[in-house]
Amino acid sequence: MKNKVKEVLKQKGFGQVHPTEEKLRWLCGTPHRFNKILNNRTEMTASELVRFAEWLGVEVNELLTK
Numbered sequence: 001m002k003n004k005v006k007e008v009l010k011q012k013g014f015g016q017v018h019p020t021e022e023k024l025r026w027l028c029g030t031p032h033r034f035n036k037i038l039n040n041r042t043e044m045t046a047s048e049l050v051r052f053a054e055w056l057g058v059e060v061n062e063l064l065t066k
Contacts, residue, residue: 001065002040003037003040003052003065005037005052006039008056008058
């Protein structure tokens with residue numbers, strides 16, 4: 001399932017995002033995985049989905065595409 005992380009970031013006014021190493025480890029582990037999630041090249045795990053929703057201040061369902 002594709003995600004809307006990039007869309008939500010744009011809606012919140014962010015052009016580019018560079019999370020700290022600590023935040024990356026918490027969100028998804030690595031910069032490589034973060035970029036794959038951001039660009040919809042991989043599916044998110046359930047725990048990643050919850051963490052990204054928390055980080056972005058949105059509900060989980062707002063990150064999912066129909």
